[in-house]
Amino acid sequence: MTPADHSHKLYVRLLGYVKPYWRMFALSLVALVLTAATEPALPALFKPLLDKGFVAKDQAFIRWVPILLLGLFIVRGITSFVSTYCMAWVGSRLVMDLRAAMFDKLMTLPTRYFDQNPSGQLIAQLAFNVTQVTQSATSSLTTLVRDTVTVLGLLGYLVWLNWKLTLIVFALVPLTLWVVRIASRRLRGLSRKAQQNIGEITQVVDEAVGGHRVVKLYGGEEYEQTRFRQAANLARLFEMKRVAANAVYEPVIQMIAAIALAIIVYIAADQASDNATTVGGFVAFFMAMLLLFAPLKRLTSVNDQLQRGLAAAETIFTMLDQDAERDSGSRTLPRTEGRLALRDVTLTYPGKTAPALAGITLDIAPGETVALVGASGSGKTTLANLVPRFYDPDAGTIQLDGIDTRDIALQNLRSHIALVSQDVVLFNDTLGHNIAYGSKRDATPDEIRAACIAAHAWDFIQAMPDGLDTLIGENGMRLSGGQRQRIAIARAILKNAPILILDEATSALDNESERHVQAALETLMENRTTLVIAHRLSTIERANRIVVLEGGRIVEIGSHADLIARQGRYAQLHALQFSA
Numbered sequence: 001m002t003p004a005d006h007s008h009k010l011y012v013r014l015l016g017y018v019k020p021y022w023r024m025f026a027l028s029l030v031a032l033v034l035t036a037a038t039e040p041a042l043p044a045l046f047k048p049l050l051d052k053g054f055v056a057k058d059q060a061f062i063r064w065v066p067i068l069l070l071g072l073f074i075v076r077g078i079t080s081f082v083s084t085y086c087m088a089w090v091g092s093r094l095v096m097d098l099r100a101a102m103f104d105k106l107m108t109l110p111t112r113y114f115d116q117n118p119s120g121q122l123i124a125q126l127a128f129n130v131t132q133v134t135q136s137a138t139s140s141l142t143t144l145v146r147d148t149v150t151v152l153g154l155l156g157y158l159v160w161l162n163w164k165l166t167l168i169v170f171a172l173v174p175l176t177l178w179v180v181r182i183a184s185r186r187l188r189g190l191s192r193k194a195q196q197n198i199g200e201i202t203q204v205v206d207e208a209v210g211g212h213r214v215v216k217l218y219g220g221e222e223y224e225q226t227r228f229r230q231a232a233n234l235a236r237l238f239e240m241k242r243v244a245a246n247a248v249y250e251p252v253i254q255m256i257a258a259i260a261l262a263i264i265v266y267i268a269a270d271q272a273s274d275n276a277t278t279v280g281g282f283v284a285f286f287m288a289m290l291l292l293f294a295p296l297k298r299l300t301s302v303n304d305q306l307q308r309g310l311a312a313a314e315t316i317f318t319m320l321d322q323d324a325e326r327d328s329g330s331r332t333l334p335r336t337e338g339r340l341a342l343r344d345v346t347l348t349y350p351g352k353t354a355p356a357l358a359g360i361t362l363d364i365a366p367g368e369t370v371a372l373v374g375a376s377g378s379g380k381t382t383l384a385n386l387v388p389r390f391y392d393p394d395a396g397t398i399q400l401d402g403i404d405t406r407d408i409a410l411q412n413l414r415s416h417i418a419l420v421s422q423d424v425v426l427f428n429d430t431l432g433h434n435i436a437y438g439s440k441r442d443a444t445p446d447e448i449r450a451a452c453i454a455a456h457a458w459d460f461i462q463a464m465p466d467g468l469d470t471l472i473g474e475n476g477m478r479l480s481g482g483q484r485q486r487i488a489i490a491r492a493i494l495k496n497a498p499i500l501i502l503d504e505a506t507s508a509l510d511n512e513s514e515r516h517v518q519a520a521l522e523t524l525m526e527n528r529t530t531l532v533i534a535h536r537l538s539t540i541e542r543a544n545r546i547v548v549l550e551g552g553r554i555v556e557i558g559s560h561a562d563l564i565a566r567q568g569r570y571a572q573l574h575a576l577q578f579s580a
Contacts, residue, residue, distance in 0.1 A: 028086035036149035043287040091138035108324040120203025132312035147295035194238040338498035338529030340364040345396035371540035374549035418492035421503035426476035432468035455490035
């Protein structure tokens with residue numbers, strides 16, 4: 001596909017989002033055309049004004065000229081307002097719809113996509129890049145329609161006045177188109193790089209703000225400032241390259257127009273001296289030529305806007321065209337026992353050669369607590385992530401109550417699973433909304449209160465001024481670590497899922513907080529199939545079974561006592577941890 005075909009395809013797809021608002025869009029275009037159509041009327045009025053009024057002294061005609069001029073500018077004012085307002089309305093709707101489509105898409109993308117794309121880039125696409133497309137779909141189109149009609153109208157008037165002189169303008173059109181084509185390629189590439197760089201700036205800011213405590217504590221201010229300045233300077237360089245390309249491109253086009261104008265003025269003056277044209281005809285022709293400059297200049301600069309918009313559209317549509325998370329399942333289970341069976345499961349992450357999991361076979365009975373133990377990178381988290389299908393294995397199967405999880409609808413599968421991790425995710429909302437989240441948003445106050453009591457969270461919630469209506473800040477920053485963990489546990493208790501995944505939910509807590517959290521977890525784990533990703537071995541000694549992983553393979557399975565007696569890998573890990 002040629003660059004021109006690609007641009008055309010992008011533009012047509014972009015206009016598809018304008019289609020639902022075609023009435024406002026059409027009204028704007030009609031108003032634009034009317035505004036542009038009145039442009040040649042001004043020089044057209046001056047020809048009879050000079051020839052009839054000042055040369056022939058026709059006083060009756062002169063009296064009508066002020067009225068005609070006033071009417072002309074009233075029409076232009078009304079049509080200009082209508083076109084500007086309607087086009088801005090369509091543009092704002094376009095941005096809103098694209099943002100909604102992008103966010104909806106984000107909600108369906110697989111975990112792999114988020115692993116491979118920095119959050120700063122994704123935020124920049126929704127916050128910044130999407131606004132650039134209005135330059136293609138509305139702003140650029142406004143200029144193209146209005147100024148193209150203006151130029152055509154003025155050229156038509158010039159042809160009617162003196163077709164021989166106007167031919168000189170047309171002779172330079174191929175050269176102009178060639179310059180536009182060269183500039184388009186350059187501007188599109190620079191715009192694409194500039195928009196990617198905005199994502200890098202967003203990423204640096206996001207990391208520096210989110211990790212401000214680490215930055216301050218470890219003296220990373222200068223390093224982060226350097227990172228930001230490098231990203232900002234790169235943005236400046238891209239912008240200057242774009243400006244330079246545009247600054248060269250515009251004068252070239254204008255020089256071509258100026259050459260044409262100089263030739264025309266010379267020939268027109270010669271014709272006037274030979275009485276081949278009237279004074280009014282010469283002034284009208286010259287005025288129409290001068291009026292051509294403004295729309296021609298805007299038409300030359302519109303290419304920069306158009307290319308920036310198309311570069312943004314390219315980025316947006318690339319994301320929208322990503323494959324959504326595979327949901328091949330059609331079965332729905334109203335309730336499950338929580339029986340899990342993994343059969344010869346293997347998974348290798350993209351770009352890696354060594355498998356994260358290799359030949360994992362494991363049966364987990366309903367209500368059983370199984371702890372996953374091993375060194376960092378042994379495959380504990382990967383194995384747990386396969387159960388809710390955050391990833392799908394490359395080979396082997398995972399069954400829930402004897403049914404392949406790939407045959408179960410994703411939403412239904414995940415409705416049977418709850419997660420509590422050491423990295424608690426809370427939203428900038430009230431305590432109540434964080435507990436009764438998602439599918440449980442319609443839970444009654446009594447149900448929420450019961451979950452809070454079971455999670456040992458009700459006492460501190462009651463002590464807060466607004467209770468469950470207390471706003472907790474970004475990721476629960478107004479709560480302590482133990483309080484945040486207990487809110488996450490209350491959320492899991494309220495969900496009442498038969499399968500529970502715990503990612504060392506008591507790590508990094510003080511003794512008092514750990515006591516409350518551990519008691520809450522014991523309540524949560526009752527009669528649930530529980531997978532515990534264990535970092536501190538002291539927390540999983542009471543698990544029914546402990547699965548020891550190494551290099552993505554199971555090397556040992558047994559109870560704490562059995563594995564200690566066996567003096568194998570688990571005993572080594574246990575001895576290392578407790579001798580530290």
